[in-house]
Amino acid sequence: xxxxxxxxxxxxxxxAMFARDRASQKLGMNIVSVAPGKAVLTMTVTGDMVQGHGxxxxxxxFTLADSAFAFSCxxxxxxxxxxxxxxxxxxxxxxxxxxxxxxQEQSRGKRTGIYDITLTNQDGRTVALFRGRSYQVSGxxxxxxxxx
Amino acid sequence: xxxxxxxxxxxxxxxAMFARDRASQKLGMNIVSVAPGKAVLTMTVTGDMVQGHGxxxxxxxFTLADSAFAFSCxxxxxxxxxxxxxxxxxxxxxxxxxxxxxxQEQSRGKRTGIYDITLTNQDGRTVALFRGRSYQVSGxxxxxxxxx
Amino acid sequence: xxxxxxxxxxxxxxxAMFARDRASQKLGMNIVSVAPGKAVLTMTVTGDMVQGHGxxxxxxxFTLADSAFAFSCxxxxxxxxxxxxxxxxxxxxxxxxxxxxxxQEQSRGKRTGIYDITLTNQDGRTVALFRGRSYQVSGxxxxxxxxx
Amino acid sequence: xxxxxxxxxxxxxxxAMFARDRASQKLGMNIVSVAPGKAVLTMTVTGDMVQGHGxxxxxxxFTLADSAFAFSCxxxxxxxxxxxxxxxxxxxxxxxxxxxxxxQEQSRGKRTGIYDITLTNQDGRTVALFRGRSYQVSGxxxxxxxxx
Numbered sequence: 001x002x003x004x005x006x007x008x009x010x011x012x013x014x015x016a017m018f019a020r021d022r023a024s025q026k027l028g029m030n031i032v033s034v035a036p037g038k039a040v041l042t043m044t045v046t047g048d049m050v051q052g053h054g055x056x057x058x059x060x061x062f063t064l065a066d067s068a069f070a071f072s073c074x075x076x077x078x079x080x081x082x083x084x085x086x087x088x089x090x091x092x093x094x095x096x097x098x099x100x101x102x103x104q105e106q107s108r109g110k111r112t113g114i115y116d117i118t119l120t121n122q123d124g125r126t127v128a129l130f131r132g133r134s135y136q137v138s139g140x141x142x143x144x145x146x147x148x
Numbered sequence: 149x150x151x152x153x154x155x156x157x158x159x160x161x162x163x164a165m166f167a168r169d170r171a172s173q174k175l176g177m178n179i180v181s182v183a184p185g186k187a188v189l190t191m192t193v194t195g196d197m198v199q200g201h202g203x204x205x206x207x208x209x210f211t212l213a214d215s216a217f218a219f220s221c222x223x224x225x226x227x228x229x230x231x232x233x234x235x236x237x238x239x240x241x242x243x244x245x246x247x248x249x250x251x252q253e254q255s256r257g258k259r260t261g262i263y264d265i266t267l268t269n270q271d272g273r274t275v276a277l278f279r280g281r282s283y284q285v286s287g288x289x290x291x292x293x294x295x296x
Numbered sequence: 297x298x299x300x301x302x303x304x305x306x307x308x309x310x311x312a313m314f315a316r317d318r319a320s321q322k323l324g325m326n327i328v329s330v331a332p333g334k335a336v337l338t339m340t341v342t343g344d345m346v347q348g349h350g351x352x353x354x355x356x357x358f359t360l361a362d363s364a365f366a367f368s369c370x371x372x373x374x375x376x377x378x379x380x381x382x383x384x385x386x387x388x389x390x391x392x393x394x395x396x397x398x399x400q401e402q403s404r405g406k407r408t409g410i411y412d413i414t415l416t417n418q419d420g421r422t423v424a425l426f427r428g429r430s431y432q433v434s435g436x437x438x439x440x441x442x443x444x
Numbered sequence: 445x446x447x448x449x450x451x452x453x454x455x456x457x458x459x460a461m462f463a464r465d466r467a468s469q470k471l472g473m474n475i476v477s478v479a480p481g482k483a484v485l486t487m488t489v490t491g492d493m494v495q496g497h498g499x500x501x502x503x504x505x506f507t508l509a510d511s512a513f514a515f516s517c518x519x520x521x522x523x524x525x526x527x528x529x530x531x532x533x534x535x536x537x538x539x540x541x542x543x544x545x546x547x548q549e550q551s552r553g554k555r556t557g558i559y560d561i562t563l564t565n566q567d568g569r570t571v572a573l574f575r576g577r578s579y580q581v582s583g584x585x586x587x588x589x590x591x592x
């Protein structure tokens with residue numbers, strides 16, 4: 001497959017997956033770009049995302065990073081799920097902040113992979129670092145009938 | 149402080165915090181019980197939480213566990229935030245599932261602590277295991293004005 | 297298989313594995329007990345384990361916990377390796393300390409599992425908490441010829 | 445401080461710390477280079493590092509990465525310890541392999557930091573990825589009397 005074909009495949013996977021992904025849609029996520037093993041997503045922190053200390057709930061920071069992880073590890077049209085993830089928080093986010101998640105593949109073996117996601121705010125400040133562990137299951141991404 | 153006082157304090161912290169926690173409220177979370185260093189929360193998986201492979205987005209599993217973590221580590225009326233968390237997935241969740249998160253303190257030092265959260269579904273099956281690292285900041289939980 | 301047979305198998309696995317495990321032997325580790333999904337090991341911190349701040353190198357705390365993890369997840373005579381681990385430090389260890397690692401299975405699926413290991417010192421103080429992710433490969437533990 | 449002064453300080457910290465670090469010395473670790481927030485170390489896998497499945501014990505992979513982490517986060521002459529770490533394994537190491545750990549600072553706040561360490565073998569293959577969380581304590585690195 002040429003690099004151009006791989007890029008087209010990554011974009012087709014993201015389009016098909018996002019169309020079914022009510023969670024990411026509902027949260028107002030926007031896919032800025034995808035490429036093989038890569039994805040960039042943005043999301044604006046809304047009032048519904050604020051927790052009991054007045055900041056964006058860590059769960060929503062995680063969710064944005066996790067979606068970027070999902071789009072990057074599913075860019076080869078092989079259905080792939082998360083086996084586990086970790087997140088470290090650097091800087092709080094508040095209502096109105098526009099967050100960007102950049103996902104980059106670090107390693108990809110036969111079935112498992114490691115993806116690093118950096119979350120920054122509109123001032124370029126690092127909000128959180130996320131590492132995801134992926135696991136390839138049976139089925140494809142574009143035609144999702146066979147997914148497990 | 150007597151055990152009964154500690155228990156009252158934990159309940160007052162949870163009440164005050166939940167009242168300000170739009171994120172957890174909006175997701176339909178329910179606090180089943182709190183105690184010093186402990187919290188039990190439930191949440192039903194809705195259609196808005198489903199991702200591109202047809203299961204509950206890992207971000208929402210994380211968010212429920214993270215809220216249980218927050219209520220358990222903020223049960224002493226010392227404002228406490230997460231420095232980082234990890235989650236491992238065991239079993240998928242789907243629309244309609246009722247998830248329970250049980251948070252239990254494993255360790256608590258002067259400023260930092262470790263909390264383990266187990267996520268199960270309505271059949272008692274373990275959905276995910278979560279470990280949170282807490283960091284005590286200045287301020288209290290019940291009167292939140294001074295929190296950082 | 298009866299519970300007594302499972303226990304015998306766990307003990308046979310540990311014996312066979314420890315005989316080949318030069319690393320754990322060389323560090324003076326001692327297997328206190330094993331059972332299906334469980335293992336208890338001890339190790340004394342020696343002068344060769346001290347790092348540049350005068351405490352036991354975190355690598356040796358990790359290594360003891362990791363060995364306890366290995367003995368617990370290999371107790372079914374299915375060759376099983378670590379896919380990843382995390383450790384959180386609570387309290388420093390120094391030369392002469394006698395450390396105990398207690399490994400307990402939290403979850404075990406078809407191929408993957410989660411194991412929690414608690415590391416304490418001779419005063420019962422928690423030194424570190426470790427969580428290991430296991431992955432079952434082909435081959436057995438007792439007869440190791442086919443292991444990958 | 446000029447960049448040249450910062451570089452000199454990083455080298456002085458590494459030298460002072462390594463002189464006291466019996467653990468890293470004893471394992472035959474070699475400091476290839478240090479810089480502010482960076483460190484490169486090598487270690488050869490010996491027969492004493494082999495575990496019950498015939499590969500290098502994960503504890504020794506961790507220990508090399510952990511030392512690289514320590515030298516990188518202590519390069520500012522502020523005594524800094526690990527609060528926690530995670531490691532993901534990609535490829536096994538065996539007796540005779542020469543491993544290189546490259547540590548790179550990802551984030552550094554007032555007291556805490558995040559460092560990523562990549563472990564490769566002599567063929568350039570990635571063996572493991574390590575992420576360390578640092579915590580600055582009181583005291584300096586070069587004159588270690590006041591360290592906690």
